[in-house]
Amino acid sequence: MNAVLEAEGLSKRYGRRWALTDCDLSIPAGRVVGLVGPNGAGKSTLLNMAVGLLPPTEGRLDVLGRTPKAGAALAGVGFVAQGTPVYSGLSVADHLRLGKHLNPTWDQALADERISRLRLDPSQKGGKLSGGQQAQLALTVAVAKRPELLVLDEPVASLDPLARREFLQGLMEIVADQEVSVVLSSHLVADLERVCDYLVVLVDSRVRIAGDVDELLATHHLLSGPFHDMDRLPRDWEVIHASHTARQSTLLVRSDQPILDPSWAVDRVSMEDLVLAYMSTGEGTLQLTGAER
Amino acid sequence: MTWLTWRQFRTQALVVFGGLALLAVVTIITGLQIRQLASGCAAPTDCSMLVGIETSNFVWMELLLRGATLILPAVTGMFFGAPLIAREFETGTHRMIWTQSVSRSRWLAVKVLVVGAAAVLASGLMSWMTTWWFGPDDSLQMDKFVDATFGIRDVAPMGYAAFAFAVGLTAGLLFRRVLPAMATTLVAFVAVRMVVQMVVRQRFAAPLVVTGAFTPGPNGPKGPNGSWIFSGQIFDPSGHPVRELRFGPGDACVANNSCLNGYTQRFVYQPWSRYWPFQWTETGLFVVLALILVGFCFWWINGHRLPGSGPRVARAAAPRAYDERTAHDGKTAPRGAVETNQPRLMGVDR
Numbered sequence: 001m002n003a004v005l006e007a008e009g010l011s012k013r014y015g016r017r018w019a020l021t022d023c024d025l026s027i028p029a030g031r032v033v034g035l036v037g038p039n040g041a042g043k044s045t046l047l048n049m050a051v052g053l054l055p056p057t058e059g060r061l062d063v064l065g066r067t068p069k070a071g072a073a074l075a076g077v078g079f080v081a082q083g084t085p086v087y088s089g090l091s092v093a094d095h096l097r098l099g100k101h102l103n104p105t106w107d108q109a110l111a112d113e114r115i116s117r118l119r120l121d122p123s124q125k126g127g128k129l130s131g132g133q134q135a136q137l138a139l140t141v142a143v144a145k146r147p148e149l150l151v152l153d154e155p156v157a158s159l160d161p162l163a164r165r166e167f168l169q170g171l172m173e174i175v176a177d178q179e180v181s182v183v184l185s186s187h188l189v190a191d192l193e194r195v196c197d198y199l200v201v202l203v204d205s206r207v208r209i210a211g212d213v214d215e216l217l218a219t220h221h222l223l224s225g226p227f228h229d230m231d232r233l234p235r236d237w238e239v240i241h242a243s244h245t246a247r248q249s250t251l252l253v254r255s256d257q258p259i260l261d262p263s264w265a266v267d268r269v270s271m272e273d274l275v276l277a278y279m280s281t282g283e284g285t286l287q288l289t290g291a292e293r
Numbered sequence: 294m295t296w297l298t299w300r301q302f303r304t305q306a307l308v309v310f311g312g313l314a315l316l317a318v319v320t321i322i323t324g325l326q327i328r329q330l331a332s333g334c335a336a337p338t339d340c341s342m343l344v345g346i347e348t349s350n351f352v353w354m355e356l357l358l359r360g361a362t363l364i365l366p367a368v369t370g371m372f373f374g375a376p377l378i379a380r381e382f383e384t385g386t387h388r389m390i391w392t393q394s395v396s397r398s399r400w401l402a403v404k405v406l407v408v409g410a411a412a413v414l415a416s417g418l419m420s421w422m423t424t425w426w427f428g429p430d431d432s433l434q435m436d437k438f439v440d441a442t443f444g445i446r447d448v449a450p451m452g453y454a455a456f457a458f459a460v461g462l463t464a465g466l467l468f469r470r471v472l473p474a475m476a477t478t479l480v481a482f483v484a485v486r487m488v489v490q491m492v493v494r495q496r497f498a499a500p501l502v503v504t505g506a507f508t509p510g511p512n513g514p515k516g517p518n519g520s521w522i523f524s525g526q527i528f529d530p531s532g533h534p535v536r537e538l539r540f541g542p543g544d545a546c547v548a549n550n551s552c553l554n555g556y557t558q559r560f561v562y563q564p565w566s567r568y569w570p571f572q573w574t575e576t577g578l579f580v581v582l583a584l585i586l587v588g589f590c591f592w593w594i595n596g597h598r599l600p601g602s603g604p605r606v607a608r609a610a611a612p613r614a615y616d617e618r619t620a621h622d623g624k625t626a627p628r629g630a631v632e633t634n635q636p637r638l639m640g641v642d643r
Contacts, residue, residue: 055596071397072598081388102393
């Protein structure tokens with residue numbers, strides 16, 4: 001299938017600060033994409049550009065085959081903004097009515113069904129809802145638009161663990177029921193681990209790695225063994241992260257080939273290890289734990 | 294879109310138009326009473342009852358109407374115009390509303406048409422009430438054209454309302470905060486309104502000049518009827534401007550009342566016939582200013598320097614690069630303390 005989001009040399013500058021630098025990205029359709037990175041890495045910038053809220057400074061960006069234009073109507077893309085804003089003066093029912101009036105593709109049955117399943121009171125004002133309910137309402141408005149692509153910018157960042165779980169469960173149900181691609185950002189890997197099958201790691205305004213989760217996990221290996229000289233490692237290993245003690249080296253290595261050297265104990269990599277390794281630059285104090293815990 | 298605009302605007306609209314309705318009731322009752330008094334006097338000069346409006350029982354009503362008509366454009370500018378976009382920015386809801394299947398231009402167009410029209414309508418109704426209420430007084434005193442009164446009669450307040458609304462809209466778009474936008478609206482509107490009233494309006498057309506015999510006293514001519522007089526300079530018989538007229542009982546002319554013979558007065562003025570052209574010119578001027586500002590808002594909202602994404606969050610410390618080997622080379626870590634079977638520690642952020 002075609003890419004739902006394609007970026008080429010995409011950059012964004014606020015004043016003197018580059019929020020996103022030279023971003024090349026191609027996100028295939030039908031996936032649940034996790035966009036991870038520390039706060040300030042450029043996740044929101046990328047997503048806001050994808051929905052036309054921000055114009056790029058440089059580069060090309062195509063979403064669903066169209067270049068998002070600032071100010072234009074956004075068709076085909078549902079967006080849940082950071083902090084999941086809702087109108088505090090409007091009731092839940094008003095929000096649905098708003099969505100119905102502003103979107104020709106609106107699915108009222110879907111919206112009603114979600115609201116009743118979430119046990120939201122339609123007459124309740126947006127400002128009186130809990131954080132989790134506000135997030136669910138924002139998601140409902142975005143989903144009932146029946147988008148091809150659903151973009152969520154840190155939707156669970158401010159939610160408590162229970163609301164977080166419920167929100168992500170709701171999202172998984174939507175993905176299961178509808179043919180929709182999802183791009184979801186978070187600075188916590190744990191949020192994404194359960195829902196995503198495609199991963200993009202954004203660090204310091206650059207894309208560090210992007211790819212299918214299973215593929216990434218299969219090509220990355222966590223090695224531990226006696227202290228090794230870094231210069232003598234096999235050439236086809238890409239060392240993402242290394243930490244050494246006097247006697248031991250722990251490496252996170254990217255290699256398409258299985259690791260055969262018996263001096264290394266090989267562990268499977270967890271998604272969290274992978275992301276943390278890419279988020280920390282090169283060698284460091286980071287201790288990777290492997291997949292089995 | 295119209296539904297949403299009305300839904301978000303209805304509280305403000307109810308307050309303003311509800312207030313106007315209450316005021317209308319009082320205006321009609323007192324206005325009819327004034328008309329009864331007015332019908333009792335034949336010649337304008339004889340109508341002491343009406344001239345006494347200012348000192349009569351109606352003085353509170355007069356102050357109320359003058360004040361309300363004067364400030365209503367500023368109020369609607371501050372409470373209709375300023376929050377229109379600024380509140381969306383403040384609550385972050387612009388990121389929800391601008392990502393629906395409706396373009397920003399259309400969203401803004403409906404908002405401006407509905408809310409802006411309401412602002413103009415409110416001031417129009419207010420001015421209509423005031424003009425009607427003051428009708429008998431105005432026709433008696435013929436001072437509708439004079440400075441402050443001009444701006445609270447007939448169509449001019451509608452121009453002011455349109456302009457104040459546009460100032461509020463623009464300030465809200467630029468500041469993205471409701472309170473600073475409201476304050477800016479008040480200051481900018483009052484400043485422009487005062488400059489126009491004191492400097493610009495008198496230049497809409499070259500003033501006329503008329504010279505005639507000078508007749509002092511309350512019954513003497515005050516210049517051309519109903520006109521807006523800038524100066525009424527008195528000249529002595531030899532044609533020199535007079536600063537002060539000084540005659541004493543000792544002067545011979547006092548006896549035969551001929552002291553002022555040969556004195557003339559020169560009026561510089563805008564004639565009453567220019568009242569309506571001036572009303573339309575002033576209204577048009579403010580409407581054009583308003584249209585320029587609204588046009589700017591449409592241009593700006595379509596992607597020109599729109600705000601950064603999201604609330605400003607403190608940048609959390611990313612896992613920091615730290616070369617452990619350097620530490621070991623410097624022998625800062627105790628050798629041998631770490632066994633081959635390195636304990637699995639939790640990573641950063643966990």
